[in-house]
Amino acid sequence: MLNKNRSKVAITTDLWTANNQNKGYMTITTHFINDNWVLHNRLLRFVHVRCPHTRDVLSAMLMDYFYEWSIDLKLSTLTVDNCSTNDAVVQYILEELQLSTLLLHGKFFHMHCCVHILNLAVQDGLSVIGVAIFKISKTISYWMALPKREQKFVEMACHAGILSTKKLGLDCKTHWNSMYLMLQTSFIYKGVFRHLNCQNSNFRCLPSDEEWEFIENISEKLEIFYDTTLIFSATKYPTANSYFPKICEVRLHVTKMLIDEDDLVRKMVT
DSSP states (O other): OTTTOOSOEEEEEEEEEETTTTEEEEEEEEEEEOTTSOEEEEEEEEEEEOSOOOHHHHHHHHHHHHHHTTOTTSEEEEEEOSSHHHHHHHHHHHHHSOGGGSGGGGTTOEEEOHHHHHHHHHHHHHGGGHHHHHHHHHHHHHHHSSHHHHHHHHHHHHHTTOOOOOOOOOOBTTBHHHHHHHHHHHHHTHHHHHHHHHHOTTOOOOOOHHHHHHHHHHHHHTHHHHHHHHHHHHOSSOOHHHHHHHHHHHHHHHHHHTTOSOHHHHHHHO
16 A cells, blocks of 8 residues: 555654553554545554664664665654654654655654643643642542542542542643643542541641642643643544644633733743
8 A cells, every 4th residue: 555655654653661561662653645635544563662762773663664664765754752862863764764755855854743742831831830739649649549548538528419420540740631630630529638638647748728729720721731632632633724723722822821910820831
């Protein structure tokens, strides 16, 4: 299919480490338009990558697969996460490819993952209120640590008349959306946390009333980032008509927050 197809080929690749195995894995996906103007994507490789995950190792692996699939002369872009290693990988690959075969001699070959950019931006902003978020995370982890504590928490929520079926969950450091969901759930059980705090002398990590109020306010402002991340991540074909309007919407939202009356909000946005 790739050999017969006359379209340029866009590549996305990602590398991550499985926590339970401590092994690195790479995926290589191609996107292309066939002769009937139908957009396709195909997973070319899901492969274990031996350590160390250096520029030379990753670059050589990618180039081997480009040659194996005979797409080294048909590439248009390479989309990767935003990190210095990937910058070096892309630069190395550009030195290996024939620039005359690339769009504008490779000027737009390196594409940065929009979801990763959003994640980095929000994580950077949230670092301003990192202490308050840490307290919520510690609070949740305390009541989830043991089955007995979790059962007591559920009983207290029922006694308080909270009918929500949402369960407590901790955030994942590499996915800011999980933090957003953690905060949203914690607001539901805020009263339960306070009541348990009065009963349990071992539990002393609850955010103050001011911290709760500010985090709730910030959480509302983060909703657009959450929705945008879902659109970017969920769509099978994230073409320009999908992501560009959302990028503009986020930009306008951030610009509006720059004149917020709260000093801390303005600091976060900056």
